[in-house]
Amino acid sequence: STDGFRVIINTGRVGRQEVYHLHVHIIGGPEALGPMLKRN
Secondary structure: OOOOEEEEEEOOOOOOOOOOOOEEEEEEOOOOOHHHOOOO
16 A cells, blocks of 8 residues: 555464464555554
8 A cells, every 4th residue: 555554463362362373464455444443
C-alpha cells in the first residue's frame, strides 16, 4: 500500500499459542485496519 502497512506479531502465552512460535501478519491495502480495530 502506498499509505503503509501494519505488522502484527503474536508469540507465546499472551499470543494464545499452545505451541510457542513466532506468528507474523503483514497487512496492507485500503482496509489495513481490518476487523481488529474500530475506526473513530
